[in-house]
Amino acid sequence: MVNFIIDGKKIKAEKGTMVLEAARSNGIDIPTLCAHESVSRSGACRLCVVEAKKGKRAKIVTSCLYPVEEGIIIETNNERVMNVRRLVLQLLLARCPESDVIQDLAKQLGVDPQPRFTPDGDKGKCILCRSCIRVCEEVVGVSAIGFSCRGADKAIGTPFSEDSAVCIGCGACAFICPTGHIEMETTEETRKIWGRTFKMKSCAVCGRYFAPEDQLKYISKKTGVPMKELAVCTNCR
Amino acid sequence: MKKAKVEAKTKEIVKKHGRDKTSLIAILQDIQEEYNYLPKEALCAVGEQLEIPISRVYEVATFYNSFSLIPRGRYLVEVCAGTACHVQGAFNLMDRLQRDLEIKRGETTPDNMFTLEEVRCLGCCSLAPVVRIDGNIHPYLTQDGIPKILRNYKTGVTK
Numbered sequence: 001m002v003n004f005i006i007d008g009k010k011i012k013a014e015k016g017t018m019v020l021e022a023a024r025s026n027g028i029d030i031p032t033l034c035a036h037e038s039v040s041r042s043g044a045c046r047l048c049v050v051e052a053k054k055g056k057r058a059k060i061v062t063s064c065l066y067p068v069e070e071g072i073i074i075e076t077n078n079e080r081v082m083n084v085r086r087l088v089l090q091l092l093l094a095r096c097p098e099s100d101v102i103q104d105l106a107k108q109l110g111v112d113p114q115p116r117f118t119p120d121g122d123k124g125k126c127i128l129c130r131s132c133i134r135v136c137e138e139v140v141g142v143s144a145i146g147f148s149c150r151g152a153d154k155a156i157g158t159p160f161s162e163d164s165a166v167c168i169g170c171g172a173c174a175f176i177c178p179t180g181h182i183e184m185e186t187t188e189e190t191r192k193i194w195g196r197t198f199k200m201k202s203c204a205v206c207g208r209y210f211a212p213e214d215q216l217k218y219i220s221k222k223t224g225v226p227m228k229e230l231a232v233c234t235n236c237r
Numbered sequence: 238m239k240k241a242k243v244e245a246k247t248k249e250i251v252k253k254h255g256r257d258k259t260s261l262i263a264i265l266q267d268i269q270e271e272y273n274y275l276p277k278e279a280l281c282a283v284g285e286q287l288e289i290p291i292s293r294v295y296e297v298a299t300f301y302n303s304f305s306l307i308p309r310g311r312y313l314v315e316v317c318a319g320t321a322c323h324v325q326g327a328f329n330l331m332d333r334l335q336r337d338l339e340i341k342r343g344e345t346t347p348d349n350m351f352t353l354e355e356v357r358c359l360g361c362c363s364l365a366p367v368v369r370i371d372g373n374i375h376p377y378l379t380q381d382g383i384p385k386i387l388r389n390y391k392t393g394v395t396k
Contacts, residue, residue, distance in 0.1 A: 133292075143290030148299040159295035160277060166290070 006074040019063035019074055020048055030076055031085070031105060033092075033178040034129035035064040039138050044129040045178070046088045047105070051075045060084055082109070090114045092127055099125040099179040125181035126156055132173035132182060142166045142218070145173060145194065156181070158194050169198035169212035203233035210234070240278045246271060247282040258287045261297055265304060273309040273352075309352040310345045312371040312390050314338075319358030321365040330366055331355060333380040337387060350391060 001012050006023050013022040018041070023030050033045035043062040050063045053073040060081065063074070075081060089109055092102050094117035102125075106112070113119065128147070133156070137143045144167035145158055158164040169191050174184040185192040188209050189200050198212035210233040220227045250267045254260040261283070268279045275298050284291040298304050316322075316331045331353075335341055338351050345352040359367055364376030368386075375386060 137290070143292050146290070146292030146296045148295060150300050159280075159291045164292075 002068045002070050004068055004070065004072045004074065007076055013068050015068070017068050019050060019052070019061075019066045019068055022068050023050075023063065023074070023076060028076055030063055031108075032064060033101070033105075033127060034131050036131055036135075036176055036178075039131060039134040039176065041065050042130050042134065044131075045092070045127060047085060047092075049081055049084050049088070051078060051081050085109065086111050090117060093117075094119050095123050096120070096125045096127060096179060096181075099127075099181075101125075101179045102127075123155075125179040127179055127181075128154055128156070129178065131176045131178065132156060135172045135176045140168070140170055140172050141222070142168060144168075163196040164194060167194055167196060168215040168218045169193055169196070170215045201231065203236055204231040205236035206233060208233055208235075243272075243276050243278040244282045247279045248286060251283065251286040256287055258289050261287060261289070261294065262301075265294075265298060269304060273311070273313070274305040274307060277306075308345065308349075310349045312351050313369075314351050314353045315356045315359070315369040316342075316354070317357075317359045317365070317367045317369070318355045319362060319365075321358075321362035322367055325366040327366040327368075329380055330368055330378055330383065333383050334368075337383060351387075 002015050002017075003010065003012055005011065006019070006026065006028055009026060009028070011022055011026050013025075020030055020032065020035060030048050030050065032048045034042060035048060041064050043065040046062060048063045049060050050066075051058050051074065052061045052066060053075070054069065054071070063076070086109055089102070089106050089111045090113075093106050093111065093113055096102050097113065097119040130147075133143075133146055136145055144164040145156060147154055148157055148161075149155065158167065171184050171191070171193060174182040174193060182193070191198045191200055191212055198214055200209040201211055201213045201216055202209045216227060216230045219225065220230055247268060250264055250271070253267070254264050264283055264287075265275060268283070269275055272279070280294050280298055281291055284294045298306060314334060316327055316334060318327055318331075331342065334353055338346055338353055340346055340351075340353055342353050342355050356369075359369055359374070361367055361374060361376070364374065366378055368375045368378050370386065370390060375382075378386075
């Protein structure tokens with residue numbers, strides 16, 4: 001167990017816990033976009049910055065990637081932290097002016113669009129946090145999507161911007177995306193994601209369309225459960 | 238280009254480097270050496286061989302400026318746009334090359350002979366302004382010197 005202080009509150013936590021988790025489990029809120037419990041951390045959105053004071057030195061760190069240490073003093077919303085966080089949000093706002101999630105966050109922190117940061121019109125709502133790539137690799141295990149290019153041209157997508165042969169249409173990327181950049185259109189019988197249309201399977205019992213056929217095939221292949229068993233939706237099982 | 242042929246060649250290159258994902262960049266460099274660009278079939282084959290997802294291979298291939306996913310001409314013409322070359326008027330060389338080759342930067346001539354590109358420093362600032370064609374450095378180049386050099390490459394004198 002490690003003893004330390006967050007916002008003047010004495011806190012104990014397991015060694016190896018990140019500051020973000022320790023704060024959250026003690027009711028201290030730190031805003032984040034890219035931290036999600038089911039995937040590894042990347043520290044990409046930079047919104048979770050806090051000030052960590054160790055001895056005489058105080059530095060700005062991303063709390064989602066900073067493990068707790070004995071005797072450190074964390075401040076989550078002093079002036080220095082808020083300045084950094086506001087700047088990060090100003091930049092995010094300039095990148096994705098249309099994202100309602102970022103607009104809400106900006107309103108909460110009192111951040112206005114800055115004339116010195118020209119808003120981008122071609123980036124959609126993507127903040128390049130890599131959450132979708134990580135979920136596709138770590139949780140789903142197919143790695144159908146990835147970044148392309150770099151710098152100002154960096155974008156998320158399938159290789160060669162073509163229909164991915166390995167995508168199973170599970171929609172995990174659209175689910176985890178913090179800003180709603182990834183579009184998934186679901187009708188009764190079909191689901192459209194990354195430009196490809198998937199046929200949905202209807203439940204053998206209730207007849208409800210519940211999952212893409214490709215996803216069920218993939219699960220069957222991976223777990224060895226026969227397709228017949230998977231053809232029944234979770235409600236009817 | 239035949240798909241099977243590209244795949245066989247890729248396999249050969251992968252074998253040379255060992256089937257380890259840390260040699261991905263070296264493998265891509267060798268493929269580029271072979272074809273002057275990275276064919277899609279080769280990228281897919283590399284992914285299969287090294288057992289890494291194609292999306293990762295594509296990430297690496299598009300990240301580095303030295304890799305090209307579109308076919309390049311036989312000779313790559315690289316105009317240095319580093320500081321030393323720039324102050325010595327490299328942009329004039331670029332203008333002249335664009336005019337003479339009748340292409341814009343980043344494009345390839347219709348006869349597939351030349352691809353024109355702008356690069357940052359080539360590491361020989363004392364020779365500024367510099368143009369590198371097919372790996373050969375042409376130092377202290379002036380606009381007037383360009384037609385002769387291009388002619389030499391076209392007729393194969395320098396090869």
